[in-house]
Amino acid sequence: MSQLEFKIDIYGQGFLKELLLSQIQKLGLDQYVSLKGFVKNQCLIIAAEDVFMITSISKAISMILWKGVLLGKRTLATNCIGCLEVRDYCEFGLMVE
Incomplete structure:
Protein backbone atom coordinates (compact mmCIF):
# COMPACT_ATOMS: atom_id res chain seq x y z
CA MET A 1 0.00 0.00 0.00
CA SER A 2 1.23 3.41 -0.82
CA GLN A 3 -0.10 6.95 -0.87
CA LEU A 4 -2.22 6.39 2.23
CA GLU A 5 -2.17 9.31 4.60
CA PHE A 6 -4.05 8.22 7.70
CA LYS A 7 -3.46 6.84 11.16
CA ILE A 8 -5.99 4.86 13.18
CA ASP A 9 -5.50 4.56 16.92
CA ILE A 10 -7.76 2.00 18.58
CA TYR A 11 -8.35 2.49 22.30
CA GLY A 12 -9.82 0.04 24.77
CA GLN A 13 -9.29 -3.57 25.60
CA GLY A 14 -11.13 -6.79 25.04
CA PHE A 15 -11.05 -10.38 23.99
CA LEU A 16 -10.58 -9.56 20.28
CA LYS A 17 -7.18 -7.89 20.74
CA GLU A 18 -5.10 -10.79 19.39
CA LEU A 19 -7.44 -11.25 16.44
CA LEU A 20 -7.21 -7.53 15.62
CA LEU A 21 -3.41 -7.57 15.88
CA SER A 22 -3.26 -10.57 13.59
CA GLN A 23 -5.58 -8.93 11.02
CA ILE A 24 -3.59 -5.67 11.10
CA GLN A 25 -0.36 -7.56 10.41
CA LYS A 26 -1.92 -9.82 7.77
CA LEU A 27 -3.20 -6.79 5.85
CA GLY A 28 0.11 -4.94 6.18
CA LEU A 29 -1.45 -2.07 8.11
CA ASP A 30 1.07 -1.92 10.96
CA GLN A 31 2.16 1.62 10.08
CA TYR A 32 -1.44 2.85 9.84
CA VAL A 33 -3.28 1.11 12.68
CA SER A 34 -2.19 0.74 16.30
CA LEU A 35 -3.86 -0.68 19.39
CA LYS A 36 -3.37 1.69 22.32
CA GLY A 37 -5.24 -0.17 25.07
CA PHE A 38 -7.15 1.40 27.93
CA VAL A 39 -6.76 5.11 28.68
Whole structure:
Protein backbone atom coordinates (compact mmCIF):
# COMPACT_ATOMS: atom_id res chain seq x y z
CA MET A 1 0.00 0.00 0.00
CA SER A 2 1.23 3.41 -0.82
CA GLN A 3 -0.10 6.95 -0.87
CA LEU A 4 -2.22 6.39 2.23
CA GLU A 5 -2.17 9.31 4.60
CA PHE A 6 -4.05 8.22 7.70
CA LYS A 7 -3.46 6.84 11.16
CA ILE A 8 -5.99 4.86 13.18
CA ASP A 9 -5.50 4.56 16.92
CA ILE A 10 -7.76 2.00 18.58
CA TYR A 11 -8.35 2.49 22.30
CA GLY A 12 -9.82 0.04 24.77
CA GLN A 13 -9.29 -3.57 25.60
CA GLY A 14 -11.13 -6.79 25.04
CA PHE A 15 -11.05 -10.38 23.99
CA LEU A 16 -10.58 -9.56 20.28
CA LYS A 17 -7.18 -7.89 20.74
CA GLU A 18 -5.10 -10.79 19.39
CA LEU A 19 -7.44 -11.25 16.44
CA LEU A 20 -7.21 -7.53 15.62
CA LEU A 21 -3.41 -7.57 15.88
CA SER A 22 -3.26 -10.57 13.59
CA GLN A 23 -5.58 -8.93 11.02
CA ILE A 24 -3.59 -5.67 11.10
CA GLN A 25 -0.36 -7.56 10.41
CA LYS A 26 -1.92 -9.82 7.77
CA LEU A 27 -3.20 -6.79 5.85
CA GLY A 28 0.11 -4.94 6.18
CA LEU A 29 -1.45 -2.07 8.11
CA ASP A 30 1.07 -1.92 10.96
CA GLN A 31 2.16 1.62 10.08
CA TYR A 32 -1.44 2.85 9.84
CA VAL A 33 -3.28 1.11 12.68
CA SER A 34 -2.19 0.74 16.30
CA LEU A 35 -3.86 -0.68 19.39
CA LYS A 36 -3.37 1.69 22.32
CA GLY A 37 -5.24 -0.17 25.07
CA PHE A 38 -7.15 1.40 27.93
CA VAL A 39 -6.76 5.11 28.68
CA LYS A 40 -8.07 6.86 31.76
CA ASN A 41 -8.73 10.32 30.32
CA GLN A 42 -10.47 9.80 26.99
CA CYS A 43 -11.21 13.52 26.55
CA LEU A 44 -7.53 14.32 26.01
CA ILE A 45 -7.32 11.65 23.32
CA ILE A 46 -10.56 12.67 21.58
CA ALA A 47 -9.57 16.34 21.61
CA ALA A 48 -6.37 15.54 19.71
CA GLU A 49 -8.05 13.45 16.99
CA ASP A 50 -9.59 14.58 13.69
CA VAL A 51 -12.40 12.02 13.71
CA PHE A 52 -13.97 10.07 16.56
CA MET A 53 -15.43 6.64 15.86
CA ILE A 54 -17.35 4.37 18.20
CA THR A 55 -17.90 0.83 16.96
CA SER A 56 -19.79 -0.76 19.84
CA ILE A 57 -22.55 -3.18 18.97
CA SER A 58 -24.19 -2.70 22.36
CA LYS A 59 -24.09 0.27 24.73
CA ALA A 60 -26.62 1.20 27.40
CA ILE A 61 -25.69 4.89 27.12
CA SER A 62 -22.65 6.07 25.28
CA MET A 63 -20.88 8.57 27.52
CA ILE A 64 -17.82 8.42 25.29
CA LEU A 65 -19.95 9.41 22.30
CA TRP A 66 -21.32 12.36 24.29
CA LYS A 67 -17.73 13.41 24.98
CA GLY A 68 -16.93 13.32 21.26
CA VAL A 69 -20.04 15.37 20.47
CA LEU A 70 -19.32 17.92 23.18
CA LEU A 71 -15.75 18.29 21.93
CA GLY A 72 -17.14 19.07 18.47
CA LYS A 73 -15.53 16.10 16.73
CA ARG A 74 -16.66 14.62 13.43
CA THR A 75 -18.15 11.37 14.59
CA LEU A 76 -18.94 7.97 13.14
CA ALA A 77 -21.04 5.65 15.31
CA THR A 78 -22.65 2.26 14.98
CA ASN A 79 -26.42 1.96 15.14
CA CYS A 80 -26.92 0.66 18.67
CA ILE A 81 -29.24 1.71 21.50
CA GLY A 82 -26.86 4.09 23.34
CA CYS A 83 -25.76 5.82 20.14
CA LEU A 84 -29.37 6.16 18.98
CA GLU A 85 -30.18 8.05 22.18
CA VAL A 86 -27.38 10.54 21.51
CA ARG A 87 -28.54 10.93 17.90
CA ASP A 88 -32.05 11.77 19.08
CA TYR A 89 -30.70 14.79 20.99
CA CYS A 90 -28.19 16.23 18.54
CA GLU A 91 -26.58 15.95 15.12
CA PHE A 92 -23.18 14.43 15.56
CA GLY A 93 -22.03 12.87 12.30
CA LEU A 94 -22.71 9.57 10.60
CA MET A 95 -24.41 6.45 11.93
CA VAL A 96 -23.80 3.09 10.26
CA GLU A 97 -25.18 -0.44 10.67
